[in-house]
Amino acid sequence: EIVLTQSPGTLSLSPGERATLSCWASQSVTGSRLAWYQQKSGQAPRLLIYDVSSRATGIPDRFSGSGSGTAFTLTISRLEPEDFAVYYCQQYGTSLYTFGPGTKLEIK
């Protein structure tokens, strides 16, 4: 099982700032098989990024993903008020799909 860890656990920033969220895998994630989701309070997760860096339909270009192997990053270039939420990474490099514990992005 590939275990994902995310850092930081909580990130406090202001609107307009740049957010950098990290996701680390316990072993190499093959084939760039990593996705990112956003979950707002009381809502279901929403797909943001798949295949490390491809934005899902309708996702603004201020969201970008990068990384390879065991280290991945979600960057939000300029935070909007609606971006404050919990973000999860998910790997699909193996047939046991796992999620990270999440990073809470909160307003400073």
Add this chain to the structure above:
Amino acid sequence: QVQLQESGPGPVKPSETLSLTCFVSGDSVSRGNEYWSWIRQPPGKGLEWIGHMFYTGRTNYNPSLKSRVSISIDTFNNQFSLKLVSVTVADTAVYYCARFDTSGWFDPWGQGTRVTVSS
């Protein structure tokens, strides 16, 4: 627009069976391009993939739940279901259904249904 909607019983007693159904609109569960999945989120915790099914009957379950879980598809009513037997309080969670792209990501998700296991 594809939409998924879970329905379920609400409270469940320990040792009983949890049964949930996910209704799909805007897509066909037998179209053949996706799997149909269940994911859960215990209170205040992260996400756990439970398993998924292809319309032909092919399944893939999380090994940690495999002995207790089954997923089925009803192509006539365009829905799929989850059964989890012998539940305990540890199975208390919000349960989500989701479409699983064969490439590996979940999109879209249902709004989730809260299931509480309590005596």
